[in-house]
Amino acid sequence: MTKYPFARLEEKWQKYWDEHGTFRVTEDTGIPPEKRRYILDMFPYPSSQGLHIGHPEGYTATDIYCRYLRARGYNVLHPMGFDSFGLPAENYAIKTGTHPAATTAKNIEKFRQQLKRIGFSYDWEREISTSNSDYYRWTQWIFLKLFERGLAYEAESPINWCPSCKTGLANEEVKDGSCERCGTPVTRRRIRQWILKITDYADRLLEGLAGLDWPEPVKLMQRNWIGRSEGANVLFKIPADENIKNEISESVSLEIYTTRPDTLFGATYIVIAPEHPLVKKITAAAQKKAVDLYVESAAKKSDLERTSLAKTKTGAWTGAYAINPVNGKHIPIWVADYVLAGYGTGAIMAVPAHDERDWEFAKTFNLPVIEVVKPGKDMQADGTAPFTGEGISINSGDFSGLATSEVKKQIVAWLKERSLGEAAVQYKLRDWIFSRQRYWGEPIPIVHCPKCGNVPVPESELPLKLPEVESYKPSGSGESPLANIDEWVNTSCPRCGAPAKRETNTMPQWAGSCWYYLRYLDPHNNKEFVSRDKADYWAPVDLYVGGAEHAVLHLLYSRFWHKVLFDLGLVNTDEPFKKLINQGMILGEDNQKMSKSRGNVINPDVIINESGADALRLYIMFMGPLEVSKPWITSGIAGVERFLERLWHIGEKISKTAKAEPLLVKLLHKTIAKVTADTDSLKFNTAISAMMIYSAELSKLGDVPVELFEPFVIMLSPYTPHLAEELWEKLGRKEPVSCAVWPEFDNELASDDEVTVVVQINGKLRDKFSVNPETSPQELEKRALSLQNVQKWLNGKSPAKIITVPGKLVNIVVK
Numbered sequence: 001m002t003k004y005p006f007a008r009l010e011e012k013w014q015k016y017w018d019e020h021g022t023f024r025v026t027e028d029t030g031i032p033p034e035k036r037r038y039i040l041d042m043f044p045y046p047s048s049q050g051l052h053i054g055h056p057e058g059y060t061a062t063d064i065y066c067r068y069l070r071a072r073g074y075n076v077l078h079p080m081g082f083d084s085f086g087l088p089a090e091n092y093a094i095k096t097g098t099h100p101a102a103t104t105a106k107n108i109e110k111f112r113q114q115l116k117r118i119g120f121s122y123d124w125e126r127e128i129s130t131s132n133s134d135y136y137r138w139t140q141w142i143f144l145k146l147f148e149r150g151l152a153y154e155a156e157s158p159i160n161w162c163p164s165c166k167t168g169l170a171n172e173e174v175k176d177g178s179c180e181r182c183g184t185p186v187t188r189r190r191i192r193q194w195i196l197k198i199t200d201y202a203d204r205l206l207e208g209l210a211g212l213d214w215p216e217p218v219k220l221m222q223r224n225w226i227g228r229s230e231g232a233n234v235l236f237k238i239p240a241d242e243n244i245k246n247e248i249s250e251s252v253s254l255e256i257y258t259t260r261p262d263t264l265f266g267a268t269y270i271v272i273a274p275e276h277p278l279v280k281k282i283t284a285a286a287q288k289k290a291v292d293l294y295v296e297s298a299a300k301k302s303d304l305e306r307t308s309l310a311k312t313k314t315g316a317w318t319g320a321y322a323i324n325p326v327n328g329k330h331i332p333i334w335v336a337d338y339v340l341a342g343y344g345t346g347a348i349m350a351v352p353a354h355d356e357r358d359w360e361f362a363k364t365f366n367l368p369v370i371e372v373v374k375p376g377k378d379m380q381a382d383g384t385a386p387f388t389g390e391g392i393s394i395n396s397g398d399f400s401g402l403a404t405s406e407v408k409k410q411i412v413a414w415l416k417e418r419s420l421g422e423a424a425v426q427y428k429l430r431d432w433i434f435s436r437q438r439y440w441g442e443p444i445p446i447v448h449c450p451k452c453g454n455v456p457v458p459e460s461e462l463p464l465k466l467p468e469v470e471s472y473k474p475s476g477s478g479e480s481p482l483a484n485i486d487e488w489v490n491t492s493c494p495r496c497g498a499p500a501k502r503e504t505n506t507m508p509q510w511a512g513s514c515w516y517y518l519r520y521l522d523p524h525n526n527k528e529f530v531s532r533d534k535a536d537y538w539a540p541v542d543l544y545v546g547g548a549e550h551a552v553l554h555l556l557y558s559r560f561w562h563k564v565l566f567d568l569g570l571v572n573t574d575e576p577f578k579k580l581i582n583q584g585m586i587l588g589e590d591n592q593k594m595s596k597s598r599g600n601v602i603n604p605d606v607i608i609n610e611s612g613a614d615a616l617r618l619y620i621m622f623m624g625p626l627e628v629s630k631p632w633i634t635s636g637i638a639g640v641e642r643f644l645e646r647l648w649h650i651g652e653k654i655s656k657t658a659k660a661e662p663l664l665v666k667l668l669h670k671t672i673a674k675v676t677a678d679t680d681s682l683k684f685n686t687a688i689s690a691m692m693i694y695s696a697e698l699s700k701l702g703d704v705p706v707e708l709f710e711p712f713v714i715m716l717s718p719y720t721p722h723l724a725e726e727l728w729e730k731l732g733r734k735e736p737v738s739c740a741v742w743p744e745f746d747n748e749l750a751s752d753d754e755v756t757v758v759v760q761i762n763g764k765l766r767d768k769f770s771v772n773p774e775t776s777p778q779e780l781e782k783r784a785l786s787l788q789n790v791q792k793w794l795n796g797k798s799p800a801k802i803i804t805v806p807g808k809l810v811n812i813v814v815k
Helices: 006-020 054-071 088-098 098-118 133-148 198-209 216-226 260-268 285-298 302-307 356-365 404-417 532-538 552-567 603-613 613-622 634-653 662-680 683-698 705-714 721-730 777-787 788-794
Strands: 036-039 075-077 151-164 167-169 187-196 228-237 251-258 269-272 318-324 330-335 347-350 421-426 448-449 453-456 490-492 498-503 541-544 577-584 753-759 762-772 801-803 809-813
Touching: 006 098, 006 613, 006 801, 036 054, 036 498, 036 532, 054 613, 054 662, 054 809, 075 577, 098 603, 133 151, 133 453, 133 552, 167 187, 198 216, 198 552, 198 613, 216 552, 228 260, 228 404, 251 260, 251 347, 260 603, 269 356, 285 318, 285 330, 285 762, 330 448, 330 801, 404 421, 404 448, 448 762, 498 634, 552 577, 603 613, 613 683, 613 721, 634 683, 634 705, 634 721, 662 683, 662 705, 683 705, 705 721, 762 777, 762 788, 777 801, 777 809
Parallel strands: 036 075, 036 541, 269 330, 541 577, 753 809
Antiparallel strands: 151 167, 151 187, 228 251, 228 318, 228 421, 269 347, 318 330, 448 453, 448 498, 490 498, 753 762, 801 809
């Protein structure tokens, strides 16, 4: 027997697919909409390290599914591209002097070779790269549409700042107080920014989640990030007081937002954010130094650090007081960093008896605690902590004795009648900080004119290309390296012709990935970002596979942009991705996340060199369910190597004259049924197991009947495409197996002749027996009661009840 020559065969068939455009797809209008599928992988950032073992997991899953769908007669769009703008390429340029474009092109070539080497069936003619000017022309065009609709605006605002990357970060890019990219602790800085008004779409982003077939944890993360809450805006008057010597000469009003207006009588102090515009005005002269120092300290912390429940509460008293509108009491105004300027009104009423953070703050600074809600009949309060639930109002004037829900309604109405407040809805979601003070990103197509203000670059002048620069190093002052290129910055106003300056901030890496799935539909169109007829043919994405780490970054941003494009009438659906699957993480052999520092990284190239691409594909899918994280075990690949060798040797024993035994015909149909169902539901590991069992039976034959092998090769082809192509060719077929039709199974042959029925007594397993699946419930009861072991356990007692589940169990209940 010859050894399975995987290296030669894989190179042969990859070349064949490439030369023949086997996986090229067109918009065939003869194929009905129900037989079209758009299957998408989250495209990779082309790092210098190349693919890691986590990439092929999701990519192999979608490739198997796409090959299967094609065999079932579907027209399948399955593209690939590269998310090629971003900090790593720029940082490498700073370090080496190599232009980011050159580094990126080299890395993309490496990625493309690796992906082709694994045998993925992408339509490479649709490849896109977000850093290609033909692509980012349309990213800039979409930005201008956002600008035209008032959804892109410029403002000076406090942002997260990474001292290492020397750029601003969106809230979503800060993890545990540090830069998601480099791990450096994030500080706060006030800087000129371009901001996208994602908050205008908060309700629609929230409501749209209900109709998506996405993992519940991802939907929950988005719901929590959007953070819709209902409550009230309430006005607290701050009286002028000559004694404290602040900057207010007459009363001013401070608006606060609360989700618990029913607890107003328990408000014993006010807290305002360090960035609140009233801080300087209301702070007493005696408190100014302490407050200034506190504000300066808070500016260095990220939002996450400031709002952590675990942190010790800090603050500074302003020396000023506000008047509680429901009882007229004067309560002190404090500055504390656990209140954020961007959430609500940047000010809260503090009710320490019924809020954990307020309770901790009050205990720290010895502030009054007044109970205004007591638990209902079936509830109990822990006296050592605040009662944060709903219950019955107490110490609340005319509202005492009412249930929380009723007090909320009545007290808001009372406030509204007196122009002291009104019902309000707030969101945790903040507008998207869209500027980056770096070079390697899409230039923002805006010109700053002293006369006309912010003027969009005319569409006819897009793409606005990145200029060549000598230094990519960010200034750290808040300006990008582009600001130093006078010949690029200095321009004329597109509207009035006066001297003007270009915007020097660039877009974040997320910009290009917000809409890339649409460009795949029409990648060579130089007149529009996607033609409506192609969007109508393919969109939305039927299945999107990628990591859960993108739940509140890429996935939220893409949904926002897509809804804007839908409102513009440019796409056919309100949501971009119908079904989402998050593949589990492949861990190192030590059960830890793979990383260079741990030395547990697996390079897919090494596996392919030693065992072949089909072995890599098969093992990654055989390790366990797609969505579950699992450790890589190098020794485990030997099992799939043996399976592939077995298949190769079976292929050398094919006979056109040998007769198929009935038992093997039945096993074939059961295997087709199992592999069809499991592949259709993405249960690839169990489909592989079924094929292993079938191949073991075939390997026992001296001559293998072609009728038993041919349908098996088609089933193998999505999983081990290179080997399947070679075996198909050995069967004398001229067309590639990638174009073959999926085998059908006979229901009668695929059904079991017998099933095992378990017998329980009071829910405990006592025996079992085999019967025909069609056996009636009455016969099952009779068989169960006749079993010797069952009689022993009954010990002469008569059953009080017998529960029968046909084909599965008989449960005998005795008293």
